[in-house]
Amino acid sequence: MENEIIKYLTKHTSLSDELIDIVIASTIIKNYKKGTVLLREGEISKESYFVLKGCVRSYFINDGEERTIEFYTEEQPVLPIGYGKGIPSGQYLECIEDSVLTLNTTEHEKEMFLKYPQFESICRIMTEVMMANFQESFVNYKITNPEERYLFLQKERPYLFQRVPQYQLASYLGIKPESLSRLRKRLNRK
Amino acid sequence: MENEIIKYLTKHTSLSDELIDIVIASTIIKNYKKGTVLLREGEISKESYFVLKGCVRSYFINDGEERTIEFYTEEQPVLPIGYGKGIPSGQYLECIEDSVLTLNTTEHEKEMFLKYPQFESICRIMTEVMMANFQESFVNYKITNPEERYLFLQKERPYLFQRVPQYQLASYLGIKPESLSRLRKRLNRK
Numbered sequence: 459m460e461n462e463i464i465k466y467l468t469k470h471t472s473l474s475d476e477l478i479d480i481v482i483a484s485t486i487i488k489n490y491k492k493g494t495v496l497l498r499e500g501e502i503s504k505e506s507y508f509v510l511k512g513c514v515r516s517y518f519i520n521d522g523e524e525r526t527i528e529f530y531t532e533e534q535p536v537l538p539i540g541y542g543k544g545i546p547s548g549q550y551l552e553c554i555e556d557s558v559l560t561l562n563t564t565e566h567e568k569e570m571f572l573k574y575p576q577f578e579s580i581c582r583i584m585t586e587v588m589m590a591n592f593q594e595s596f597v598n599y600k601i602t603n604p605e606e607r608y609l610f611l612q613k614e615r616p617y618l619f620q621r622v623p624q625y626q627l628a629s630y631l632g633i634k635p636e637s638l639s640r641l642r643k644r645l646n647r648k
Numbered sequence: 649m650e651n652e653i654i655k656y657l658t659k660h661t662s663l664s665d666e667l668i669d670i671v672i673a674s675t676i677i678k679n680y681k682k683g684t685v686l687l688r689e690g691e692i693s694k695e696s697y698f699v700l701k702g703c704v705r706s707y708f709i710n711d712g713e714e715r716t717i718e719f720y721t722e723e724q725p726v727l728p729i730g731y732g733k734g735i736p737s738g739q740y741l742e743c744i745e746d747s748v749l750t751l752n753t754t755e756h757e758k759e760m761f762l763k764y765p766q767f768e769s770i771c772r773i774m775t776e777v778m779m780a781n782f783q784e785s786f787v788n789y790k791i792t793n794p795e796e797r798y799l800f801l802q803k804e805r806p807y808l809f810q811r812v813p814q815y816q817l818a819s820y821l822g823i824k825p826e827s828l829s830r831l832r833k834r835l836n837r838k
Contacts, residue, residue, distance in 0.1 A: 589779040596786040600746035
């Protein structure tokens with residue numbers, strides 16, 4: 459399964475054979491049971507992940523209500539907000555399926571940068587890729603209404619509709635569960 | 649004014665005296681008149697900026713309607729979505745005040761990385777900082793309602809209320825201009 463990471467990295471950057479071996483040798487893979495909370499509000503986030511299998515949900519609790527920010531599935535990096543900043547997080551990260559993740563820590567990254575300076579370049583490029591994805595998600599959310607978001611999700615990530623509870627999907631789309639059922643009914647009639 | 653960039657960079661990373669000289673020597677500063685469009689939908693974005701003075705608005709046009717994504721003011725980097733990706737942008741970037749910006753291009757960056765490999769590390773860290781800011785903005789937008797966003801803006805960036813036209817502010821908050829005036833009246837009565 460390490461190959462998934464190599465596949466992901468080589469989509470965006472060119473890795474020498476040497477670096478491929480290093481990445482594979484230094485990758486830590488862990489299994490997490492459904493329901494595992496990887497990060498809680500108030501905790502300091504020191505770990506980042508890459509999803510090999512499963513689904514991680516990122517959410518916040520605001521006025522007692524869960525607000526889902528993202529669902530991370532296969533071949534997506536999970537970078538907690540404030541990762542490596544040393545300040546308490548406001549975020550929750552939870553495995554909503556049995557998941558297989560690679561695990562990365564800030565200490566491990568620092569070590570790698572010292573040992574293999576070429577990693578700086580790869581990490582810069584990968585951070586740029588992640589930022590671009592983030593910018594796109596933000597813009598898409600901001601310029602669309604819930605119906606457009608629903609249709610976009612149906613087209614781009616249809617599998618989420620089977621894998622994710624309805625109330626989480628609703629809050630991800632920025633609406634209440636009741637509005638999601640109404641939206642569904644309306645779209646089914648079309 | 650180059651010192652503003654050095655100030656910004658040293659907030660997040662440590663620069664050797666040599667690198668400070670290099671950054672200053674390689675910085676291109678340009679003046680832009682109010683109304684200058686730096687990037688248009690359909691164009692390929694090859695330039696990024698840093699605001700020394702003035703204000704750059706980022707927006708999209710969706711169904712004929714402008715949707716403001718961000719206002720970049722003093723000491724903020726402006727990284728267009730899709731910067732360096734070589735694909736046509738959906739974004740507009742416009743100077744809504746007379747502005748002084750530093751100018752960076754993908755070619756210039758590549759040159760710098762070859763000449764001064766230490767730049768990779770600085771760019772990685774700065775990209776991480778920008779990404780963290782982006783993540784925060786996204787989350788704040790997603791977990792708040794327009795009134796909360798308005799109060800947050802009033803607290804964090806009160807100067808925007810003087811510098812930015814009302815209709816742009818409304819779309820930035822995710823509401824119609826009429827709703828913004830109603831919101832204002834309601835808050836003034838409190």
